[in-house]
Amino acid sequence: xxxxxxxxxFMELSxxxxxxxxxxxxxxxxxxxxxxxxAEFGPITKRKALKMFKLSQLIELDMAGWY
Numbered sequence: 001x002x003x004x005x006x007x008x009x010f011m012e013l014s015x016x017x018x019x020x021x022x023x024x025x026x027x028x029x030x031x032x033x034x035x036x037x038x039a040e041f042g043p044i045t046k047r048k049a050l051k052m053f054k055l056s057q058l059i060e061l062d063m064a065g066w067y
Contacts, residue, residue, distance in 0.1 A: 004045055007035070021060070022056075
């Protein structure tokens with residue numbers, strides 16, 4: 001199984017992918033929200049985080065009428 005990210009690693013990855021869906025996580029999630037997500041849905045791996053960012057980006061594009 002892939003290594004789960006901790007809060008700091010998740011924020012670093014969010015910042016790295018800021019313009020491709022990571023912005024909402026970087027700007028809005030604090031450590032408490034991260035921990036609540038992990039408690040409810042399980043660990044966040046790099047692969048899962050990238051899927052989360054992509055979904056956020058697609059939703060944003062759809063809401064803007066660009067997708």
